[in-house]
Amino acid sequence: MLFPTPALTPDDDRVVADIETMRQELRHQLRSASAEWAERLRKYLTADAVAASNFIEGFRVSTVDVEDLMDGERDVEVSEVNREETLAYQRMMTYIQTLHDAPDFSYGKGLLNGLHWMLQGHRHSVRKPAGQWRRGPVYVTDPRDPSIAAYTGPDAGEVPALMAELVDWLNADDRTHPLIRAAMGHLHLVSIHPWADGNGRMSRSLQTLMIAREGVLAPEFSSIEAWLGRPGNTWEYYRELAQRGPRYLPDQDVSGWIRFNLVAYHQQAQTVQGRVDRSRVVWGILSDFAESTGADERIVAALYEVAMFGRARRSRYEHAEGLSLQQAQRDLRDLVTAEVLTPVGRTRARTYLAGPRFPERALEAARTPMTLTHPYQPV
Template sequence: MLYQTPVLTDDDKRVLGELDTMRDNLRYQIAEPHRWTGQLRRTLIAHAIQGSNSIEGYQVSLDDAAAAVAGDEPVETSPQTWEVITGYRDALTYVQQLARSREFTWQHMLVNALHFMMLRHDLAKWPGRFRPGDIHIDEAHTGRRVYTGPDADDVPSLISELIEWLTDGEPETPLLVRASMAHLNLVKIHPWRDGNGRMSRCLHTLVLARDGVLAPEFSSIEEWLGVGRNTYAYYDALGEAGGRHWQPDNDTSKWIRFCLSAHHQQAQLVRQRIDQAAHLWELLDTWSRRNGLPERVVSALHLAATGGRVRRTLYQRDENLTDDQATRDLRALVRAGMIDQHGETRGRFYLASPALRDLAAPALRPKEIIDPYRQ
């Protein structure tokens, strides 16, 4: 028996209705071709990688997470952590591909394959294989045992039940609720020696991706879950819904409320980033025209203005330029006082200058993110 989907409250239904509207609006906004869409997608994926791994104690800067997405090397991240980050990147890339797969089926080997991608760097953790024995979760700062997973002998049958449910169980249940329940059940089964939290968040994203309404990077709540106090609230919600051992009779209503609130707040943030990207691109395009620079430099300015490190190789790939073209463009932006050079030779990168930050400020003013259950 799995943890069961709760009866939705009127508030839950209201929030779901608002989310449906927000998701439809986002779909229409990103369906239209824009020069800034590629950067936004990369940034959202980088935030998801950063957020989900930070929950497990693997810290990576947003710049290095974005480098992982782009296939570049890190500036600050240790080799050991980089293995973790690139493994998670590969799993999310596979999820993006599965979103459009016509021959897709839910099966044991699918979840084990995703797990292998995440943990292939450490064979001692049995990547792609279910755990052979008991598993416990202890609180880091107190040593108190907070969860004991089901017996290892029960794991295959519980995963089979979850796979069957994902295939055709409760088809009338709203998508966001189904994804949240898949997340809860997998993390409570805790089928692997390590990586159970990351896998459960990845499964949540995959369930959403298969719907096809929005690309995974626009649907995921991994970024939101990895931000400060949200992480503690996430652990509390999992603990309250799941109990201290496998208790599928527990009430899961607060877990659903927590996840719907997370989805709503992340959707507000994504909508804000889309609006900011469009406004910022317009400002920078106007500046480049006035200063006689080619339109393509706007992508480098946009990345720098949003806090990113501009590397020649990344700019060159984004705009399909030669080495010389990319180098000339970046030097021109330095001469114009819009970006500042840091580092030398292969480690060289560019950051926004004070002048660029001032120009971009009107487009990047943040708006308050509101908990939909506290309106």
């Protein structure tokens, strides 16, 4: 038995309508944006989702370091464990992103176990097999005291039947709004806890896949993982899951879970829109700066990295603009000579920070915080 999908209240319907409006507007903006600018934003959002979801599980790698790892950078100062977890999750998310418009798509046990292998294959062991249902009990410990089981999953013998029911539900069309179905899919999977490890990230990834399959926005713009990974929101996430009780009891009202997810969707949409607005302004300022100094337009890519993410790397700049090693080195050397950039470190590990002559307006625009509204609270 799975959790029944609750009916929406009038307030819920209003919030859903707000989210749809924001997502449609964002879709329109992305369609009219330059391919280069949109690709940079997609890449950032993917890295942010990977960093946040891993952060929830205790693997701490910054978004900018995740981007470097995604680009194949070897000289990134992270532990080997964090590197492996980041790259494994990024590979799985990359595959999920390709499924958003796959023809003849259907959910299945093989798909879910395959995704789990991508995520946990590097940790496969007899005790914790990857890509296979668990063979014993599983516990979610209380984040305040690991000696206390905050949640105990269903008996291992029940998992195959529960997952078969979930797959049938995933492939059915019950006319429920896709955002609500995606939230329910997350809850179903994380509550069944079918694997020995990796259940949280798999459940969040399933939610992302379900939203992406809806087709309104590309997967990179659909995930709420970055929102869930903010420290205060992570605590609320655990608290909301704990409301379901210490054991699998699906015959209950889960309206609180739906409302929690609607807040997440709404505020993540606000966050992405804020990122879009900020990125446009920064890119425009830097384009004007390049033109005023007689520099090639391509240097905007390197300056944008510094303004938005705090640093640039030669290899990233080289690949993004399709330059030769010599061209990239010359551009960055010229920017250092002009005191626009300041180099830090040596050889491959070298990064470039804002120098004394970096356009201050771009830094101010990039650093200006936005304000989020709560969709259920009066403005």
